[in-house]
Amino acid sequence: MIKIKNLHKKFGDLEVLSGIDEHISQGEVVVVIGPSGSGKSTFLRCLNLLETPTSGEIYIDDELINAPKVDVNKIREKMGMVFQHFNLFPHLTIMENITLAPVLLKKCSKADAQEKGKELLKKVGLLDKADAYPAQLSGGQKQRVAIARALAMEPEIMLFDEPTSALDPEMVGEVLDVMKELAKSGMTMVVVTHEMGFAREVGTRILFMDDGIIAESGTPDEVFSSPKNDRTKAFLSKVL
Amino acid sequence: MPILSSWFSEFGKTFYKCFIKDNRYNMLLDGIGVTIKVSLLAVLIGIIIGLLIALCNLSKNKILKTIGKVYTDVIRGTPSVTQLMIIYFVVFASVNWPKWTIAAIAFGINSGAYVSEIIRAGILSIDKGQTEAGRSLGLSSFQTMSRIVVPQAVKNIFPALCNEFIVLIKETAIVGYVGLVDIQKAGDFIKSVTYEAFMPLIGTAIIYFVIIKFLTILLSRIEKALRKSDVR
Numbered sequence: 371m372i373k374i375k376n377l378h379k380k381f382g383d384l385e386v387l388s389g390i391d392e393h394i395s396q397g398e399v400v401v402v403i404g405p406s407g408s409g410k411s412t413f414l415r416c417l418n419l420l421e422t423p424t425s426g427e428i429y430i431d432d433e434l435i436n437a438p439k440v441d442v443n444k445i446r447e448k449m450g451m452v453f454q455h456f457n458l459f460p461h462l463t464i465m466e467n468i469t470l471a472p473v474l475l476k477k478c479s480k481a482d483a484q485e486k487g488k489e490l491l492k493k494v495g496l497l498d499k500a501d502a503y504p505a506q507l508s509g510g511q512k513q514r515v516a517i518a519r520a521l522a523m524e525p526e527i528m529l530f531d532e533p534t535s536a537l538d539p540e541m542v543g544e545v546l547d548v549m550k551e552l553a554k555s556g557m558t559m560v561v562v563t564h565e566m567g568f569a570r571e572v573g574t575r576i577l578f579m580d581d582g583i584i585a586e587s588g589t590p591d592e593v594f595s596s597p598k599n600d601r602t603k604a605f606l607s608k609v610l
Numbered sequence: 611m612p613i614l615s616s617w618f619s620e621f622g623k624t625f626y627k628c629f630i631k632d633n634r635y636n637m638l639l640d641g642i643g644v645t646i647k648v649s650l651l652a653v654l655i656g657i658i659i660g661l662l663i664a665l666c667n668l669s670k671n672k673i674l675k676t677i678g679k680v681y682t683d684v685i686r687g688t689p690s691v692t693q694l695m696i697i698y699f700v701v702f703a704s705v706n707w708p709k710w711t712i713a714a715i716a717f718g719i720n721s722g723a724y725v726s727e728i729i730r731a732g733i734l735s736i737d738k739g740q741t742e743a744g745r746s747l748g749l750s751s752f753q754t755m756s757r758i759v760v761p762q763a764v765k766n767i768f769p770a771l772c773n774e775f776i777v778l779i780k781e782t783a784i785v786g787y788v789g790l791v792d793i794q795k796a797g798d799f800i801k802s803v804t805y806e807a808f809m810p811l812i813g814t815a816i817i818y819f820v821i822i823k824f825l826t827i828l829l830s831r832i833e834k835a836l837r838k839s840d841v842r
């Protein structure tokens with residue numbers, strides 16, 4: 371589903387990604403872990419071209435997406451993204467946040483979008499907040515709306531960029547629960563997170579990134595119980 | 611008490627001489643019309659030019675950037691009276707449009723430079739995450755700008771824009787230089803035919819004050835409506 375070949379990303383002289391090769395199949399829940407500054411977020415943001423790769427190739431469904439003539443917007447419709455700071459649109463109600471893109475991109479009529487929006491809000495447990503504004507919601511609620519907003523475009527892949535890092539501890543659970551449900555439903559997910567419990571329980575595969583490369587990759591059991599790489603061991607001993 | 615009553619009768623006489631006699635109030639009423647017409651059209655032109663110049667200044671294209679910068683520099687670097695006279699007597703010298711439209715164009719061109727800086731600041735004040743969220747949903751950069759960034763920016767810059775419009779209305783008091791009779795010129799005219807300074811000039815000031823006060827009340831209502839999503 372996603373194929374990445376020799377991906378490099380430089381910011382000026384600083385090389386953040388130095389050669390990433392990876393293959394993510396449909397239905398996988400890939401959890402990316404690693405120390406700060408290891409390039410996890412940049413890697414994720416390259417997947418939907420919020421960052422333009424310096425070199426290398428990214429294929430989604432066998433289509434090379436970082437070629438010059440590709441319609442980036444069409445590619446992004448296939449991929450939902452959830453941000454660390456939610457990035458809900460504060461001037462729109464919750465329902466408008468969810469229906470804006472599907473209606474504007476003519477995926478469906480306004481009525482259909484609202485119907486679908488209600489369904490999604492029910493799924494994340496916030497149906498009663500449809501007419502509220504983002505400022506009236508708690509952090510955890512905002513992030514659940516952000517997930518619903520991304521799902522409204524019916525993406526094939528969901529990208530999560532540290533979705534719980536900006537939350538108060540007591541709100542982390544409600545967001546992770548929604549993500550677990552999503553994983554169970556068979557969604558292909560790439561999750562950058564520091565929640566090792568979630569990685570272990572929900573992840574089908576763990577990528578450990580360090581210094582711009584994927585230093586170790588394997589099932590949660592392999593990586594958490596018997597890490598092979600010394601840097602993985604050092605990192606896990608600090609966070610577990 | 612006789613002092614007070616003689617003052618009142620004196621005041622009444624001057625008032626009559628300045629505003630009622632020979633239907634002089636008509637001149638002021640016409641002046642109010644001119645000031646409002648020129649201001650409204652100038653605000654409209656100012657917003658359009660301001661938006662275009664702001665987009666030039668924010669664009670990555672070097673030529674557009676230079677155009678925006680030169681425009682802002684030239685307008686801010688020269689007095690508005692000079693600009694008005696150049697546009698009226700030089701640029702539009704051979705054009706046979708109503709005087710007030712040409713004056714409005716001059717003020718619009720002037721205001722555009724200031725409005726562009728306000729709009730630019732407003733757009734830059736919106737968190738980059740908003741753009742990223744819009745783009746990540748598949749919206750084009752134009753859709754993201756027009757549906758997500760600009761509506762939020764407008765709310766943030768609204769007070770600054772109102773301020774600019776108020777300055778603009780007062781700035782139009784110089785249209786007398788190109789032969790238009792606005793409030794200021796009407797007051798000035800009454801001063802010169804009646805040899806009274808106090809009454810016509812204070813009258814002029816009060817008229818401007820009332821117009822701007824009225825506008826301020828209207829604009830603060832609009833601002834309140836814009837802020838309805840801020841509720842907690």
